[in-house]
Amino acid sequence: MAHSAAAVDLQTALLRLRRSGALPVAFGGLFTGARQFHISALSGTTSRSLHGLAISAGNGLGGKAASTSRPMSVADYRASRAISHEYDAAVEAEGLRSVLAVPVVVRRRVRGVLYGALREPLALGDRPLAAAVEAARELEQSLAVHDEAQRLLSVAQQPTEADPALWEEVREAHVDLRALAGRVTDPLLREEILAACRRLARASSSPRHPGRPPERCPVELSPREVDVLACVALGATNAVAAERLGLRPETVKSYLRSSMRKLGAHTRLQAVVEARRAGLLP
Structure with a gap:
């Protein structure tokens, strides 16, 4: 950090x-x-x-x-x-x-x-x-969040020949970090976490497509829509994503439908593919 x-x-x-x-x-x-x-x-x-x-x-x-x-x-x-x-x-x-x-x-x-x-x-x-x-515990949380963000970014900068299993670890940690952002009350710290997630998504897409920048999504997804898609990318069901993000399954379903519509996707898998192409997910 x-x-x-x-x-x-x-x-x-x-x-x-x-x-x-x-x-x-x-x-x-x-x-x-x-x-x-x-x-x-x-x-x-x-x-x-x-x-x-x-x-x-x-x-x-x-x-x-x-x-x-x-x-x-x-x-x-x-x-x-x-x-x-x-x-x-x-x-x-x-x-x-x-x-x-x-x-x-x-x-x-x-x-x-x-x-x-x-x-x-x-x-x-x-x-x-x-x-x-209490002050020490809040400082611990801030330090842990920064440590995790730095770890994720360093992993994302691995050579293009990185083990596919390593990318799965990045995606798993990316979801955890986004979920943590939803529980942080400090708005500046929350934005810092989300900014790190955005950098991670962009950084991790470049090594797999050398010389070609990530495609730009013509629409923007809300932070919660990205959270849900990140969970879906790991194979989570709506119920599992809801538990992980602290939401109701119906709310997760609504976010998923909204993100699919914005991305022009007809299936969950297609939505994940389009989000990765846009540099929204690692």
């Missing part, structure tokens, strides 16, 4: 955490290597003492949360005996006392840590922890 996209997702998570009202200070970072991450985003801080701080797995509160893959908190950072104190100077320069750290875990791998903090030595209860965990 591009570093700029990761930075935006991280900053958004910190703002969401602060807006919960439970923690006035939030900061965090994502791993750039196997054993270390840097504090790269701040929200609600009054200094730059924490920015750029390199956190090693196992060290300090965040490093310990990362190594154990579970949230941790301390009521008084500088007095705590549960953590090591390599980063006390930076924490004290910002005036932080109560601090919690929540690991960001994507597919069982810790990708970073979100912190929330108070300037008073108070025990952090369930409300701050719940807010931090």
Whole structure:
């Protein structure tokens, strides 16, 4: 995933955490290597003492949360005996006392840590922890979506001699990604996912027809019409497509009929063929 996209997702998570009202200070970072991450985003801080701080797995509160893959908190950072104190100077320069750290875990791998903090030595209860965990989970979803989009695009750029089974994997993942887009509430993230799907459809059609650009469809299909056709392309029945997309079978049938009419197709198979020719499906 591009570093700029990761930075935006991280900053958004910190703002969401602060807006919960439970923690006035939030900061965090994502791993750039196997054993270390840097504090790269701040929200609600009054200094730059924490920015750029390199956190090693196992060290300090965040490093310990990362190594154990579970949230941790301390009521008084500088007095705590549960953590090591390599980063006390930076924490004290910002005036932080109560601090919690929540690991960001994507597919069982810790990708970073979100912190929330108070300037008073108070025990952090369930409300701050719940807010931090929720922010971390939403960040995890964003990272997972970007990872999958990048994986799909890299697969689509395989040589023209790619194993046909690999294309089936691409098509399967393409459907999953489009289904995920329908459940994402952030409109910018949703459009980013759909844009990646469109790039995937175009990229995957080119290797099979060298030197010839994909044909342009004279009509546009709605996102849901493309979703349904993507499922049909995998051999799904209306009922299976409905379950996968979270729709009713009657709704799927309606979308399918509409897309067939727009594509000038008389059968499900013909609709899939025409959609692929138009660069709408991989």
